[in-house]
Amino acid sequence: MQALLIDGLASCRMAEIPDPSPGPGEVLVDIRHVGLCGSDLATFTGLNPLVSLPRIPGHELGVVILSAGPDVPAAYVPGKRAVVMPYTACSTCSSCRAGRINACRYNRTLGVQQDGGLSERFVLPYGKLILNDRLAPRHLALVEPLSVGFHAVDRGRITSTDTVVVLGCGMIGTGAVIGAVARGARVIAVDFGDKTAIARSYGAAQTIDPGTEDVAARVNDLTEGHGADVVIEAVGLPATFTQAIDLVCFSGRVVYIGYSKAPV
Numbered sequence: 001m002q003a004l005l006i007d008g009l010a011s012c013r014m015a016e017i018p019d020p021s022p023g024p025g026e027v028l029v030d031i032r033h034v035g036l037c038g039s040d041l042a043t044f045t046g047l048n049p050l051v052s053l054p055r056i057p058g059h060e061l062g063v064v065i066l067s068a069g070p071d072v073p074a075a076y077v078p079g080k081r082a083v084v085m086p087y088t089a090c091s092t093c094s095s096c097r098a099g100r101i102n103a104c105r106y107n108r109t110l111g112v113q114q115d116g117g118l119s120e121r122f123v124l125p126y127g128k129l130i131l132n133d134r135l136a137p138r139h140l141a142l143v144e145p146l147s148v149g150f151h152a153v154d155r156g157r158i159t160s161t162d163t164v165v166v167l168g169c170g171m172i173g174t175g176a177v178i179g180a181v182a183r184g185a186r187v188i189a190v191d192f193g194d195k196t197a198i199a200r201s202y203g204a205a206q207t208i209d210p211g212t213e214d215v216a217a218r219v220n221d222l223t224e225g226h227g228a229d230v231v232i233e234a235v236g237l238p239a240t241f242t243q244a245i246d247l248v249c250f251s252g253r254v255v256y257i258g259y260s261k262a263p264v
């Protein structure tokens with residue numbers, strides 16, 4: 001079967017790889033939709049320090065079950081649609097023992113530390129699937145990136161009384177906007193030009209364009225001089241890391257999603 005292989009710096013090609021078959025506890029899935037994000041681009045351009053090449057990318061997956069190996073629960077039948085959790089957890093490191101399996105020290109993300117799903121078919125442990133027949137496969141592929149923003153909202157303990165500044169309105173920041181709006185918070189979305197249009201369409205009350213406006217002054221005005229209750233950083237630049245601290249109120253909460261490639 002065919003897979004897309006990133007085989008060197010800024011180089012990729014379609015490759016013929018062996019057809020996988022499911023072992024005990026595994027399912028074979030048909031890959032219907034694959035989302036590509038900034039981390040895939042970083043893999044392609046050589047800026048992802050976690051990845052080794054060659055690598056098949058693909059961690060945002062909308063799939064349909066084709067077959068199941070032995071020892072798989074009856075619910076995982078052919079034709080079922082699913083979201084894929086692209087991370088692993090060792091169960092023994094300090095994060096895993098604390099129940100924070102999303103932060104496993106030895107995590108091996110699909111498409112990063114191990115080959116991902118940008119191929120025709122893929123084999124996964126059944127426990128990595130979240131079955132869902134309500135969403136279309138292309139929507140299933142959006143669940144993983146959106147859940148990053150939702151998780152940030154959870155970590156920020158956002159409630160309906162909060163004013164939340166979201167720095168960066170890409171896919172991840174958009175998830176944070178949607179998650180915060182869903183909790184009834186007032187959201188101020190910050191990004192350049194029309195990148196905030198989507199945030200506004202999902203319920204951001206105000207938007208700020210750092211290209212033409214003084215972000216700190218505007219946040220100050222919009223919060224009667226207090227600062228935001230919560231700032232979510234979804235950019236990953238040293239400047240926005242420090243800006244988040246400047247924008248948050250006393251006793252506020254800052255959540256960093258982005259990771260900075262330069263010292264902060």
Ligand SMILES: [Zn+2]
Nearest residue numbers: 037039060145
């Ligand atoms: Zn991603």
Ligand SMILES: [Zn+2]
Nearest residue numbers: 090093096104
């Ligand atoms: Zn672990």
